[in-house]
């Protein structure tokens with residue numbers, strides 16, 4: 001049995017979906033560059049990787065933005081938590097590398113835009 005033909009509208013929608021997926025990957029790559037630098041600055045300053053106060057501010061802000069945008073706020077929070085968990089993992093690695101390097105108090109070179 002042959003499958004029904006894919007409607008042109010679905011093919012057009014998929015082109016936009018692919019563009020959006022590409023934009024999301026680019027945005028995440030830029031975000032991780034920024035959070036990596038935050039992780040370096042925290043390691044130098046002796047600050048912990050996680051910041052629960054900042055988390056609460058972000059959750060409140062994103063819940064409001066998601067609701068206004070018609071996106072399920074529970075999904076927005078799950079996505080934020082997924083991304084931040086990876087950020088914290090990076091920060092822990094950066095802190096461990098910094099502690100092992102013996103460069104206490106020195107700021108690593110800025111490579112945010114590398």
Ligand SMILES: C=C(O[C@@H]1C=C(C(=O)O)C=C[C@H]1O)C(=O)O
Nearest residue numbers: 035038049050051054055084087
């Ligand atoms: C990037 C930071 O570190 C962690 C990661 C966050 C994030 O990815 O947005 C927010 C708070 C922290 O738990 C930060 O403190 O700004």
